[in-house]
Amino acid sequence: MKKIVMKFGGTSVATGENIRHVASLVTQNAKNDCRIAVVVSALAGVTNTLIEIAEQAKKSDEKHIQAFTKELLDKHLATISTAMTSKQVQKEVTQITEKTIAELEKVLTGICYVGELTPKSKDYVLSFGERLSAPIVWGAIKDLKFETQCFTGKEAGIVTDSNFGEADPLMNFTTHLIHERLGPLLEKGVIPVVTGYIAANQDGIVTTVGRGGSDYTATILGVALGVDEVWIWTDVDGIMTTDPKIVPKAKMLPQLSYQEAAEMAIFGAKVMHPRALEPVIKENIPVRIRNVFHPENQGTLITKEPDAKATEVVKAVAMIKDVAMLNVSGAGMVGAPGSYAKVFDVLGKNNINVMMISTAVSEANISMIIRRGLLGRAISNLEIALLDRGGLVSEVSAEDDVAVIAVMGANMKGTLGVASRIFTTVARKGINIRMIAQGSSELNISFVVKEKDGTAVVRAIHEEFNLDKI
Amino acid sequence: MIGYGVVGQGLTSILMRRRAETVKDYGFNPKIVAVVDKGGAAINSRGLSLEKLEALKKKGSVAEDAAFGHPKMSALDVIESVEAEVVVEATSTNVKSAEPALSYITKAFKTGKHVVTTNKGPLALAMPALTELADYNHVYLRFSGTVGGGTPMLEFAKKCLAGDKILAIRGILNGTTNYILTEMAEKHVTFQQALASAQKLGYAETDPSMDVDGIDTACKVVIMANWIMNKKLTLKNVDIKGIRDVSLQALDEAAKRGNTIKLIGSIDGDKPTVKPTEIAKNNPLCVSGVLNAVTFVSEFAGEETIVGRGAGGMETASAVLRDLLDIRHKLANRLLNSNSE
Numbered sequence: 001m002k003k004i005v006m007k008f009g010g011t012s013v014a015t016g017e018n019i020r021h022v023a024s025l026v027t028q029n030a031k032n033d034c035r036i037a038v039v040v041s042a043l044a045g046v047t048n049t050l051i052e053i054a055e056q057a058k059k060s061d062e063k064h065i066q067a068f069t070k071e072l073l074d075k076h077l078a079t080i081s082t083a084m085t086s087k088q089v090q091k092e093v094t095q096i097t098e099k100t101i102a103e104l105e106k107v108l109t110g111i112c113y114v115g116e117l118t119p120k121s122k123d124y125v126l127s128f129g130e131r132l133s134a135p136i137v138w139g140a141i142k143d144l145k146f147e148t149q150c151f152t153g154k155e156a157g158i159v160t161d162s163n164f165g166e167a168d169p170l171m172n173f174t175t176h177l178i179h180e181r182l183g184p185l186l187e188k189g190v191i192p193v194v195t196g197y198i199a200a201n202q203d204g205i206v207t208t209v210g211r212g213g214s215d216y217t218a219t220i221l222g223v224a225l226g227v228d229e230v231w232i233w234t235d236v237d238g239i240m241t242t243d244p245k246i247v248p249k250a251k252m253l254p255q256l257s258y259q260e261a262a263e264m265a266i267f268g269a270k271v272m273h274p275r276a277l278e279p280v281i282k283e284n285i286p287v288r289i290r291n292v293f294h295p296e297n298q299g300t301l302i303t304k305e306p307d308a309k310a311t312e313v314v315k316a317v318a319m320i321k322d323v324a325m326l327n328v329s330g331a332g333m334v335g336a337p338g339s340y341a342k343v344f345d346v347l348g349k350n351n352i353n354v355m356m357i358s359t360a361v362s363e364a365n366i367s368m369i370i371r372r373g374l375l376g377r378a379i380s381n382l383e384i385a386l387l388d389r390g391g392l393v394s395e396v397s398a399e400d401d402v403a404v405i406a407v408m409g410a411n412m413k414g415t416l417g418v419a420s421r422i423f424t425t426v427a428r429k430g431i432n433i434r435m436i437a438q439g440s441s442e443l444n445i446s447f448v449v450k451e452k453d454g455t456a457v458v459r460a461i462h463e464e465f466n467l468d469k470i
Numbered sequence: 471m472i473g474y475g476v477v478g479q480g481l482t483s484i485l486m487r488r489r490a491e492t493v494k495d496y497g498f499n500p501k502i503v504a505v506v507d508k509g510g511a512a513i514n515s516r517g518l519s520l521e522k523l524e525a526l527k528k529k530g531s532v533a534e535d536a537a538f539g540h541p542k543m544s545a546l547d548v549i550e551s552v553e554a555e556v557v558v559e560a561t562s563t564n565v566k567s568a569e570p571a572l573s574y575i576t577k578a579f580k581t582g583k584h585v586v587t588t589n590k591g592p593l594a595l596a597m598p599a600l601t602e603l604a605d606y607n608h609v610y611l612r613f614s615g616t617v618g619g620g621t622p623m624l625e626f627a628k629k630c631l632a633g634d635k636i637l638a639i640r641g642i643l644n645g646t647t648n649y650i651l652t653e654m655a656e657k658h659v660t661f662q663q664a665l666a667s668a669q670k671l672g673y674a675e676t677d678p679s680m681d682v683d684g685i686d687t688a689c690k691v692v693i694m695a696n697w698i699m700n701k702k703l704t705l706k707n708v709d710i711k712g713i714r715d716v717s718l719q720a721l722d723e724a725a726k727r728g729n730t731i732k733l734i735g736s737i738d739g740d741k742p743t744v745k746p747t748e749i750a751k752n753n754p755l756c757v758s759g760v761l762n763a764v765t766f767v768s769e770f771a772g773e774e775t776i777v778g779r780g781a782g783g784m785e786t787a788s789a790v791l792r793d794l795l796d797i798r799h800k801l802a803n804r805l806l807n808s809n810s811e
Contacts, residue, residue: 170599170602170606172598173599176704202606
């Protein structure tokens with residue numbers, strides 16, 4: 001008997017009809033001798049409105065809050081009415097929903113009175129998205145006459161540190177509790193439905209896991225329950241060789257290694273955050289990305305061992321837009337220990353993430369890629385802090401019309417001539433490369449070109465490595 | 471101190487007897503600020519009189535203390551509200567749910583208290599979880615008394631063999647079953663007769679299941695595997711077989727080969743097992759009576775065997791004292807280092 005954790009994202013549970021579809025997917029698999037635990041995200045868009053109202057609550061009035069909760073209640077009630085048919089179950093779920101929304105209203109009113117939103121209270125507000133969606137999925141499964149039970153992440157036993165907004169699980173303690181609480185249910189064939197994203201610290205205060213979100217919850221649950229696979233149901237077929245908007249012939253990748261999948265996080269929100277992969281990597285549990293609207297497709301399987309037959313050197317190519325290149329130069333940096341540290345220290349203290357770095361052994365300049373929106377702040381802070389300070393930095397310059405091209409594949413490691421093929425391809429197009437970086441893991445070569453050339457470069461590389469025939 | 475049975479009373483008696491030395495030799499001057507037994511609690515933030523505690527316990531419960539007794543107070547309330555550095559948890563073992571000891575220990579961690587326990591239940595069922603929670607709360611969890619009683623088996627492997635890699639552990643870890651098997655082999659009596667004799671001498675409980683079905687041994691294997699070999703195991707990972715089916719005939723046949731049968735708990739690689747095993751009589755592990763013995767197979771130092779009594783109130787209490795001294799030493803380092811920063 002297979003044990004599987006299935007996670008359903010926001011679009012999968014966007015409407016009542018979708019939720020019914022989700023319930024039928026779960027129960028069909030349960031009928032096929034699978035033990036299933038379900039993890040659900042908030043209804044599409046709800047988490048964002050909760051973030052907004054939480055920010056607004058501190059300076060708005062009760063009327064505004066009531067209008068918001070009324071709208072949220074209506075949205076969920078409408079979903080309930082189409083997600084399940086039994087009046088009895090509808091009534092049960094409606095009661096839970098009304099009670100939960102009443103609690104939310106109190107919390108928001110509290111924030112409104114105090115006029116302050118702490119990370120702790122923000123996590124509490126954000127938890128309502130999943131606390132409202134999970135009972136509906138639970139109801140829809142119950143509606144199909146399957147035994148099921150609904151849990152918040154806290155009730156399921158996910159215990160985290162107190163780093164609100166970005167909490168990390170105490171994995172061993174969590175495993176112990178989940179095993180005690182959900183393990184016996186799963187053995188009996190009951191389907192536990194667990195809220196994604198939210199957990200609690202050891203004192204029972206609600207936390208959220210931040211980056212990785214509900215996917216992270218799913219992998220935590222998968223490890224704790226010792227499942228055979230974790231299935232991430234989403235609205236795409238799997239992980240693609242590149243953005244199909246750039247290359248219409250882009251292919252779905254049937255299999256990837258954990259490392260490759262982690263490298264592809266930069267492909268955007270449709271791919272799992274590396275943080276969410278961490279628990280399953282340690283326990284070697286495969287993850288499958290599947291399309292909830294095309295369950296007949298097998299999706300992308302992420303495992304420890306990449307497909308042994310796969311000989312492709314390059315598996316995917318991506319373009320990262322909305323970035324800028326920052327150059328810091330100065331003869332004073334040459335041979336001066338700690339000079340780079342000073343540059344990164346300034347950026348770090350101003351909360352600017354550096355995505356890519358390149359520097360030559362001559363040490364006279366260092367190039368970095370950062371988010372474009374942060375460029376102004378980065379330049380002024382670097383200039384204020386370092387320009388002419390003991391002659392360390394003589395110039396800070398930037399280019400904001402660039403894009404990063406990332407070429408990935410586990411088999412690139414140790415294969416000779418990959419870089420040469422990539423750069424020859426780019427050169428043949430008459431395109432200049434501004435900056436290059438390859439980590440010693442050799443899974444990824446990243447380089448920078450002018451943004452206007454990005455699409456052409458992605459297409460050329462996709463073609464050069466025959467990614468449409470993968 | 472939560473639980474004031476033979477181990478707890480052993481500890482107060484050692485502390486009374488050795489007070490001068492512990493202060494002089496170890497700079498250790500402990501105060502027991504609260505004791506909880508089945509009748510309630512006795513609390514005095516300036517330290518309870520150990521002599522008086524003993525006297526009260528002889529009459530019934532420490533909660534009967536006129537000045538400091540709190541007959542209705544629960545252990546959880548005491549752990550939560552009383553200010554102390556360390557909780558000594560010495561309640562009886564429960565291998566089904568590990569409660570209430572598991573809650574006591576987690577409550578102590580959450581309120582920033584170190585824990586010394588002699589209770590195998592919480593460790594056998596949730597050791598990876600407890601060590602993680604202790605680390606997270608920056609407190610120490612010590613449990614020398616759970617394996618080998620007063621014989622420092624855990625410390626031997628963890629401290630004396632530091633740097634070496636322990637590849638396997640094999641041991642006779644339960645005195646009751648060893649007594650029974652020794653009686654059967656030497657006096658040629660049946661399992662039932664040997665068990666009855668063990669019960670008469672107080673070596674075995676009225677319900678001997680924990681011992682003769684191998685559960686106690688399995689708990690100790692789990693603790694050693696986690697602590698010494700860094701495995702993440704719990705009781706359910708152990709393959710357990712007790713000694714009820716060991717026949718006189720099997721013992722006789724083993725004897726003909728110069729061997730005997732012992733209940734051996736072992737972990738070799740990833741497979742923890744407890745089962746009656748034939749071993750040579752001249753194997754250093756082959757101890758008789760209620761003695762315990764454990765052999766550590768280490769990568770460089772080879773095989774070492776440590777032998778000693780595996781249970782008893784005073785013996786286990788001495789292990790608690792060792793743990794308390796260890797924590798005291800670590801706390802002193804912490805304080806001194808943070809002052810110099």
